[in-house]
Amino acid sequence: MIYASGLATFFVSKKQFNALMKFKHEMITLELKQGQSIDSFKETQNRLIYEFTAILPRNYECRSLEDYTGKVKPYLEESTNHKLVSVQVSHLNYLSEQAIQALRKKK
Numbered sequence: 001m002i003y004a005s006g007l008a009t010f011f012v013s014k015k016q017f018n019a020l021m022k023f024k025h026e027m028i029t030l031e032l033k034q035g036q037s038i039d040s041f042k043e044t045q046n047r048l049i050y051e052f053t054a055i056l057p058r059n060y061e062c063r064s065l066e067d068y069t070g071k072v073k074p075y076l077e078e079s080t081n082h083k084l085v086s087v088q089v090s091h092l093n094y095l096s097e098q099a100i101q102a103l104r105k106k107k
Helices: 016-019 066-082 097-106
Strands: 001-012 030-031 046-056 085-093
Touching: 001 016, 001 066, 030 066, 046 066, 066 085
Parallel strands: none
Antiparallel strands: 001 046, 001 085, 030 046
């Protein structure tokens, strides 16, 4: 497994914002970085930046850790069911089975 963290930018409506605020996934956490109240939302799309941490499955196509950078955005989009505008990956690391089990117990 691969641990990734960084910033993810979404364009969301009011309804989607509520879904993202309550978003929980076993291998992903999203935390709103730029606070914005729901009252200040426009009727159309709003740009929100979230800090993310994600645990990606290993992929046979990736030969080095840096190759996983391109796998983060599709993984987040698929897991959240929301369109991502951009992803800035700040940290990648390999995870051992013991670290994964410790993270699962923590949650």
